[in-house]
Amino acid sequence: MTKVLIVDDHEDIVETLKILVEKEGFSSDTAFNGEELLGKIESVNPNLILLDVMMPGLTTRDILKGIKEKGLAPKIILITVVRFSEQEIQKLSEEFNVVDYIQKPFDIPLLISSIKKAAEGSGKQE
Amino acid sequence: MRISSKLATIFVLTSLLIIIISGTLFYAQGLMVIEGGNLIQLESGLILIMSGLVMFSVVLGLFFSRSFTDPVKKLMVSIDKMAKGKLDVKIDVSRNDEFGDLARAFNEMQFKVKQSETALEKEVEKRTEDLNETISKLKKSEGAAKQIAENLASAIERQKKMEKSKIEFLTITSHELRTPITPMKAQLQMVLCEYFGKINDEQRKSMDLILKNMTILDTLIGDILDISKLDSGVMKFDIQKENLNNVVESSVNLMRIKSKDKKISITLESQGIPPVMIDRDRINQVVLDLLNNAIKFTGEGGKIMVSISDEINHAVVSVKDNGIGIAEKDQGRIFEPFEQVDSSMARKFEGTGLGLAVCRGIIEKHGGKISIKSQPGKGSTFLFTIPYESKKRPEDVSVELFTVNAGEKQ
Numbered sequence: 001m002t003k004v005l006i007v008d009d010h011e012d013i014v015e016t017l018k019i020l021v022e023k024e025g026f027s028s029d030t031a032f033n034g035e036e037l038l039g040k041i042e043s044v045n046p047n048l049i050l051l052d053v054m055m056p057g058l059t060t061r062d063i064l065k066g067i068k069e070k071g072l073a074p075k076i077i078l079i080t081v082v083r084f085s086e087q088e089i090q091k092l093s094e095e096f097n098v099v100d101y102i103q104k105p106f107d108i109p110l111l112i113s114s115i116k117k118a119a120e121g122s123g124k125q126e
Numbered sequence: 127m128r129i130s131s132k133l134a135t136i137f138v139l140t141s142l143l144i145i146i147i148s149g150t151l152f153y154a155q156g157l158m159v160i161e162g163g164n165l166i167q168l169e170s171g172l173i174l175i176m177s178g179l180v181m182f183s184v185v186l187g188l189f190f191s192r193s194f195t196d197p198v199k200k201l202m203v204s205i206d207k208m209a210k211g212k213l214d215v216k217i218d219v220s221r222n223d224e225f226g227d228l229a230r231a232f233n234e235m236q237f238k239v240k241q242s243e244t245a246l247e248k249e250v251e252k253r254t255e256d257l258n259e260t261i262s263k264l265k266k267s268e269g270a271a272k273q274i275a276e277n278l279a280s281a282i283e284r285q286k287k288m289e290k291s292k293i294e295f296l297t298i299t300s301h302e303l304r305t306p307i308t309p310m311k312a313q314l315q316m317v318l319c320e321y322f323g324k325i326n327d328e329q330r331k332s333m334d335l336i337l338k339n340m341t342i343l344d345t346l347i348g349d350i351l352d353i354s355k356l357d358s359g360v361m362k363f364d365i366q367k368e369n370l371n372n373v374v375e376s377s378v379n380l381m382r383i384k385s386k387d388k389k390i391s392i393t394l395e396s397q398g399i400p401p402v403m404i405d406r407d408r409i410n411q412v413v414l415d416l417l418n419n420a421i422k423f424t425g426e427g428g429k430i431m432v433s434i435s436d437e438i439n440h441a442v443v444s445v446k447d448n449g450i451g452i453a454e455k456d457q458g459r460i461f462e463p464f465e466q467v468d469s470s471m472a473r474k475f476e477g478t479g480l481g482l483a484v485c486r487g488i489i490e491k492h493g494g495k496i497s498i499k500s501q502p503g504k505g506s507t508f509l510f511t512i513p514y515e516s517k518k519r520p521e522d523v524s525v526e527l528f529t530v531n532a533g534e535k536q
Binding site for chain 2: 017023105106108
């Protein structure tokens, strides 16, 4: 089963995404900041991470570097209020396995479509 | 005695000597003829007289020659001293002859040279003072210029910090405003998608209404942030070489779905145009906003025509509808923030009143222009241009979204 790790400092968003992901048939785990994510990523070993771009503490780049340094390569969907250019996404994709980004407030059908597309590649969805 | 008098005396004395010698010789020869026996005695007397005269001439010559050479030597020594820079040399002027005149003239010249030198020294001194003053002023100016440069650098630094703060503020505001809307909208959509069980029509209608207004609120937040970013010049543009036809076509396709509810047809006419340098997402945002407006203000079964044409130096995109149109007096201010023609219309058509101002900002940042042609009751045509070669980057174009006329409704 595809395991999705949801990371956002906003509790209600984490809760909403958890319900959504589980309703769509994926298993989930949660973290509320970058430090917590890096602390549990090896034990959780997710296939996909839904990562909020603006959280207190570690910067997004630090988090992405931390994941890479642990030798893990889960797919990552960034959740953000800012726009990314195609070049930025391409660069993040090459460097850190970022596959997509969703703008807040996200549209549920669009988010589901993005999660399913990312999960397809992992081949673990049951 | 003056030289001329001396020369005259020498001339007279020499003439006299010549006359005396000549007369004596002439007389002696006469005596030789008359008294030949005493000739030797007489010649001895003559030789003695002549020797005396020669001696006298030599002494006289020496005397006169010294009286010539001495003042010349003195003059030469003085000139030599002057040449070596000693300007206070003077020649004794006790004589009353031409040498005395020469010495006086020399002394006068020396005096004038000395005077000139003193004046020159004073002038040099003054000029030196002026120069020092100028150098001092220059140093002060240099100091002032350095201070100005430092102040300028500090102002630029402050400006950069301010811009950074503005960007941070807008990014945080954007994040903080949208964060609470995110779970609200998501949960509502989940209810509407029946994740939590079936809902009846009344519940759906209620949820739709909440979702619609939430979307308006989100659009409003987005527009306010876009206006702020455009106005403060911190909006980012990702400029790439793009095919404008493709960009417009994707927006048209998206809005065709929305226009189906009102049975409005959207047609697209396009000419082959050269590629343009644009931020694809931002131009998409403009086309979507114009189409959204056209759908809002066009009645059921209406028609919307989108066309892309090639003009000299720029491409033109037009969105034409056969909707309610806009009165001429209102056409000038619809691109101002919060200038929707009247508030009742804003309520009826659910506009934020900011969309067209954002469109204007985005188009102007691309070096283009946006305008409207409209006739009430017949429809409106919105046009915007995109230059093929923009002289400035969007970051270097300043956009004034708030004009003095804003808020002065006619």
